Amino acid sequence: TAKMVQIGSAVPDNSPLARNSRPFANPEGKPTVSIIVGGLGINRTRTRAAINGLPPEVTLSFAPTADNLRGWVREARRAGHEVLIELPMEPYDYGRQRPHANVMQVAVSNQKNQERLGRLLAQTPGYFGVMNYQGAKFATSSEAVAPIMSTLSEKGLAFFEDGSLIRSEFAASATSSGLAFGKATTWLDARPEADEISQQLMLLESTALEQGAALGTAMPFPVTFDILQEWLPTLKEKGIEIAPASYHAKRSLRAGQLRQASLDPQG
Numbered sequence: 001t002a003k004m005v006q007i008g009s010a011v012p013d014n015s016p017l018a019r020n021s022r023p024f025a026n027p028e029g030k031p032t033v034s035i036i037v038g039g040l041g042i043n044r045t046r047t048r049a050a051i052n053g054l055p056p057e058v059t060l061s062f063a064p065t066a067d068n069l070r071g072w073v074r075e076a077r078r079a080g081h082e083v084l085i086e087l088p089m090e091p092y093d094y095g096r097q098r099p100h101a102n103v104m105q106v107a108v109s110n111q112k113n114q115e116r117l118g119r120l121l122a123q124t125p126g127y128f129g130v131m132n133y134q135g136a137k138f139a140t141s142s143e144a145v146a147p148i149m150s151t152l153s154e155k156g157l158a159f160f161e162d163g164s165l166i167r168s169e170f171a172a173s174a175t176s177s178g179l180a181f182g183k184a185t186t187w188l189d190a191r192p193e194a195d196e197i198s199q200q201l202m203l204l205e206s207t208a209l210e211q212g213a214a215l216g217t218a219m220p221f222p223v224t225f226d227i228l229q230e231w232l233p234t235l236k237e238k239g240i241e242i243a244p245a246s247y248h249a250k251r252s253l254r255a256g257q258l259r260q261a262s263l264d265p266q267g
Helices: 044-053 069-078 110-121 142-154 170-176 194-211 222-234 245-263
Strands: 032-040 059-062 083-089 129-134 158-161 180-183 213-218
Touching: 032 044, 032 083, 032 129, 032 194, 032 222, 032 245, 044 069, 044 222, 059 069, 069 083, 083 110, 110 142, 129 245, 142 158, 142 170, 158 170, 158 245, 170 180, 180 245, 194 213, 194 222, 213 245
Parallel strands: 032 059, 032 213, 059 083, 083 129, 129 158, 158 180
Antiparallel strands: none
16 A cells, blocks of 8 residues: 655644744735745855845745854844755756765765754754755755655755756655645846846746745845845735745645645545
């Protein structure tokens, strides 16, 4: 018999996803837009601008190489933001960068990747989930991805895919392990130019209205902050709520529950 995976049971109260996510209620079921700003903790000025200059509904994601990660996470949460940690994953080409010491790789053993994951997750308390950093190669290997997704699910975390990957096993693997998951509709500032960012924000709006929710990721560019600060206050009049990214991921669990109920003849 096929093993029944309990997908999307209610988020346990003691899980990081329950404890560390920003409270958000949407009783009318309005369309939502969520924004994650990543790559934080490297540049002090831009990190501080994200923490203090963006609305607390914007989720902040910290780089694995951030200095004083604990301090930044504390500061972000004090300002009302919920927080993600980025997991370095193997790209096809490291370019001129040296790989991060705890990068998850296709060719190493699952045990080795689990040890690296453990070290990354132990750096700081206070986050509710994680997001990939790079990972174009790692993401295509279901054998490498599945154990990581299972561990994150067991730990009660959420996982986000940043919108930069062409092919990925993350969504399928997250679903089968009952992991709260969100995939970015768009990476807003892959080209950090005002016109391009504005166009991507229009795409986010239309996706939210069509599908009920949309998620965008961004980097800490001053131009991005300027445009977000202008655009976010306009959403309410369009009937769209700004939701923290945790809400977007929790939706995937509810969708999983509905799917499970419709698959189960006893349901």
